[in-house]
Amino acid sequence: MPFPTDSDPDTEITDLLDRELERQTTGLQLIASENFTSPAVMRAVGSVLTNKYSEGYPGKRYYGGNAVIDDVEALAIERARSLFGAEHANVQPHSGANANMCVYQALLQPGDTVLGLSLDHGGHLTHGSPVNASGLLYRFIPYKVTPGDERIDFDEIRDLALEHRPAMIVAGTTSYPRRLEPEPFRAIADEVGALFMFDAAHVAGLIVGGAHPDPVPHADVVTFTTHKTLRGPRGGCIVSKQQHAKAIDKAVFPGWQGGPLEHVIAGKAVAFREAADPSFREYAHQIVANASALADALAQEGFRLVSGGTDNHLMVVDLQPFDAELTGKSAQTVLDQAGITVNKNTVPDDPRSPFVTSGLRIGTPSVTTQGMGTTEMATIAAMIAAALRDHADESVLASVRKQAADLCAAFPAYPARVSNAD
Numbered sequence: 001m002p003f004p005t006d007s008d009p010d011t012e013i014t015d016l017l018d019r020e021l022e023r024q025t026t027g028l029q030l031i032a033s034e035n036f037t038s039p040a041v042m043r044a045v046g047s048v049l050t051n052k053y054s055e056g057y058p059g060k061r062y063y064g065g066n067a068v069i070d071d072v073e074a075l076a077i078e079r080a081r082s083l084f085g086a087e088h089a090n091v092q093p094h095s096g097a098n099a100n101m102c103v104y105q106a107l108l109q110p111g112d113t114v115l116g117l118s119l120d121h122g123g124h125l126t127h128g129s130p131v132n133a134s135g136l137l138y139r140f141i142p143y144k145v146t147p148g149d150e151r152i153d154f155d156e157i158r159d160l161a162l163e164h165r166p167a168m169i170v171a172g173t174t175s176y177p178r179r180l181e182p183e184p185f186r187a188i189a190d191e192v193g194a195l196f197m198f199d200a201a202h203v204a205g206l207i208v209g210g211a212h213p214d215p216v217p218h219a220d221v222v223t224f225t226t227h228k229t230l231r232g233p234r235g236g237c238i239v240s241k242q243q244h245a246k247a248i249d250k251a252v253f254p255g256w257q258g259g260p261l262e263h264v265i266a267g268k269a270v271a272f273r274e275a276a277d278p279s280f281r282e283y284a285h286q287i288v289a290n291a292s293a294l295a296d297a298l299a300q301e302g303f304r305l306v307s308g309g310t311d312n313h314l315m316v317v318d319l320q321p322f323d324a325e326l327t328g329k330s331a332q333t334v335l336d337q338a339g340i341t342v343n344k345n346t347v348p349d350d351p352r353s354p355f356v357t358s359g360l361r362i363g364t365p366s367v368t369t370q371g372m373g374t375t376e377m378a379t380i381a382a383m384i385a386a387a388l389r390d391h392a393d394e395s396v397l398a399s400v401r402k403q404a405a406d407l408c409a410a411f412p413a414y415p416a417r418v419s420n421a422d
């Protein structure tokens with residue numbers, strides 16, 4: 001039977017794909033958790049591997065016909081282990097959130113006490129938010145950044161650990177602009193006999209590129225997503241000490257997931273190989289240099305940077321001193337109109353709700369993939385400031401939008417031949 005789309009192509013979807021390709025490649029993509037993955041990764045994700053069911057693990061499947069799939073997944077596992085210097089890797093989690101929940105199921109009992117960074121101070125939903133399964137199933141005690149320097153306070157974490165005797169301490173952030181040293185977490189975990197999980201979703205690419213501290217030797221388990229600074233396909237991964245391997249594998253399948261997405265796992269394998277290339281080290285360091293340059297230039301434009309700046313791939317901009325009336329929500333909308341994609345973000349102890357916010361989160365992984373450097377970061381800061389300063393002036397927004405398109409044309413994300421048909 002022919003596929004109906006052979007004779008009647010789905011122009012509604014192809015038009016939408018083309019529109020999104022156009023949006024991504026003619027405007028500045030500054031969302032800290034996004035990136036441009038390579039054409040090789042996209043080819044793997046769009047491959048025939050999507051046709052196959054393969055519940056289980058290499059050599060132990062519940063379906064026939066998995067000889068090739070076994071080789072794909074074994075290669076992805078081996079590349080993940082080698083890239084992260086890890087004893088064990090599970091490449092099946094569909095997302096970072098799944099990866100975290102799988103680790104909790106593997107290593108905790110429901111009701112166990114866990115320490116995690118508060119969501120509104122830069123943590124993640126799965127670090128114990130009361131509206132997330134993590135917060136419903138486990139007794140999370142949040143730690144916060146200090147009011148003074150807006151950095152993680154290890155004295156507070158130690159005090160909380162001594163008071164609550166957690167079974168696990170979770171490190172990891174989604175909107176924290178500073179380096180996260182694993183050693184102090186390990187020391188506190190050891191002092192109270194807790195496990196130590198490091199959620200490296202945002203900084204996995206910086207870690208393997210040698211631009212940020214490596215948690216793998218220190219943590220019992222490291223979870224991460226593959227699509228942020230690591231620049232792979234959308235998905236999750238867990239690396240761990242061998243002693244936790246069996247429990248983690250069981251928690252992923254059959255605990256939380258059914259059939260793995262082997263086409264995505266093939267994409268992860270491609271991304272792990274790309275990240276092992278020496279050029280990726282240069283890329284990771286440039287992401288950080290660009291973020292630093294962008295933060296400095298934004299500060300000169302009158303914005304306040306949470307914690308005073310950044311030493312990773314992102315910054316959190318507090319809009320209140322720049323314009324007390326301007327919310328994160330409206331700034332995001334204005335910048336969208338100006339061809340600059342960012343996300344609204346709470347600042348620590350934000351007086352506004354998470355749907356409104358007083359801040360923006362801005363990141364440099366995507367523009368760094370495009371080949372932009374510190375000179376372009378100064379230009380981008382001036383564009384952001386111009387759009388937000390004259391946000392009611394349509395002509396200013398149109399002019400910034402044109403500047404964004406020109407910059408993207410000078411630094412194309414993809415070779416001209418790449419299209420949605422590739």
Ligand code: DSN
Pocket residue numbers: 033096124174
């Ligand atoms: N949604 C991700 C981020 O933007 O940081 C976290 O899961």
